[in-house]
Amino acid sequence: MDPNYAWPPLGQPWTDLPESTRTAMVAAGAEAWQQIFYGCASYNKQWRLARPPALTADAFRELNEVCDRIVQLIFEACQRRARTAGELRRKLGVPEGETRLLDEDEVLHDGLLAAYRPDVLFSGGVPCIVEYNIDSSLGGGFDADTVIHRYADLYREQGLLEAMPVRPAPSLLDQRFVAIRDTLGLADGARVALLLDFLADYPGLETPDDFLRILSPLADRARNFGIDLIIAPVEKCTLTDDKRLVVGGAPVDALFRLFVPNRVTPSSGLDAVADALAAGTLPMYVSSAAWLLSNKLNYAWLWDDLDLLSETDQALIRRYVPHTVALTADQLDRALAEQADLVAKPAGGSAGHGVLIGREMSAVAWEDGVRAAIDAGGNILQRYHEADQVAMDFVQIETGETVSAVVPYSLAPYLFGRTGSGALARVGYPGCEQVLNLARGVLMTGILLTD
Incomplete structure (x- = not known):
């Protein structure tokens, strides 16, 4: 990790590809946009991407290393101020009870860094890590992984990647299963509940059966890692007499929490989860204490503690943290x-x-x-920090027309078990605002890596 790493221009990995290859990739993506984005979350009714963005493999590796070091510094800043989750909650000014399933006596430990996704925009050609999402409830992962591998399959079918130094970023879904298994020390064939809050505000949750059907391939992938994955709404959970959590008609061995602990809808199912956790019968990926590490006040603590850090760490914060x-x-x-x-x-x-x-x-x-x-x-x-803009290609949903436009763009790499994998690219669209999030119509995809 080099604090003075020279980042390549944002659009260069794409423009370095042969023009004929780029033209064919855009045409293929514009033709197949419906199958590429089928089932993926979006509020945008006008545009879809005709291709994904690209990043050099070297730059992506460097970005993951920078992000991993800074999350360690965030954790250490919290440890300097608090020993337990309850102490940290009070230091952050978070009201008691706001973070559901929080064990106030839990000692802050390295395992809280089992899953995180920093939000990165490039500004002046340099990554700017505007915030960290440190928790298991990281949005966008399914869509990012699904879309980029659909693009890659499409390109391979048409022979567009033959002899090309281009590949999709590693599967973040696979790496997450590895981290779940290893972090919780699961036995082969363990029954793991993936719980979602179907009463939350997220595209697709209004039709639970369709949403579950779209997610069902996750269960097939989980079996490759020795996990019997049960996907269900958190509100449907119940308890056995000995306080084991019941999901899908039978007790589970562990919980993969994919709901946000300060926005989850109260229910009897959530109460059952809380009771199982309190009884010590439900290993959870990850503890709700991790969510406190996402609090943006931690960024202020990084700057407050600057003089306590090594010269290298100071340089990282000054360069990459607003x-x-x-x-x-x-x-x-x-x-x-x-x-x-x-x-x-x-x-x-x-x-x-x-x-x-x-x-x-x-x-x-x-x-x-x-x-x-x-x-x-x-x-x-x-x-x-103003987001740099990059030229991208789009297909207009109503007409099928392909349009090129220079738009803002941000990147969110996923690290599970402190290991880099894929990334979520949030791409603006023609005429969009600067704030890049799902609610404002941002377009989401994974990324291609070039050598």
Whole structure:
């Protein structure tokens, strides 16, 4: 890992491919967009990608190493302030009971870093890690993995990758099964529940049967790793008399939690999960304490602790982590004076909810929003980094027309068991806003790697 690594231009891995290959890949993707994106989450009714973005394998390896080191620094910053999950919750100002299934007495340990996905945008040609998602409930993984391997299969069928130094990023779904098995120490054939909150706000959850059918291939893949995967709604769980969790008509050996602990809908099923955890009969991937590590106030702690770190770690933070402070009353004057260069965010938020981008707001709206955030508490003030834009190719759903446009783009690599795998690319679309999240119509895919 080199703090001064020279990152290749964002669009170069794609443009380095022969023009004839690129043209054929775009044409193939535009023709097959319905099968490529079948079953994948999107609120966008106008556009689909005609091809995935590409990154050099060397740059992707470097990015994973940087992300892994910075998540360790986040964890160490938390350990300097708290010994247990309960102490950390109080330091972060998270209300008691907000993080469901949290064991307040759980000692902070390395196992909390079993799954994480940083959100990275490139700004000025350099990755900027705007936040970390540290938890098992990482969104987008199924879609990213499914889409990129459908693209790769399509290209292979048409002979487009023959003799080309191009391949899909490693399967993040496979690496996650490896991490689940190894982290929980599961015996071969262990029955593992994958639980989702079907009452949450996510595209597709409104039709549970269809959603479960789309996810069903996961159970087949899990068998390759010695896991008998049962996919079910969390609200359907029950308990045996000896406090074992029952899913799909029988007790399970472990839980893979794919719901967010501070947004999961209360239910008798969730109560059953809590009772099984309290009884010690349900190993869970991962503990809800991991979610506290995602709190964006941890970014402010990184900057507060800068003088305690080695020169190399200081250089990593200065280069890759946007300057962040807690948004309190003493920051008001700075927030108003530097409006164009700042973003205000809820420290415990996600999916872009409550984010205020100074340069996109009037002075009055910004001041009102910042004052309200200070009064509410639990917000951060972060240096704004504008996302670099990259040329991408799209197909218009209604007409089938292929369109090229320069759009913002972000990357979210997945690391399970501290091991890099695939990545979620969130790509803007013609005429989109700067905030790249699912609710605003962003297009999602995995990535290609080039040698």
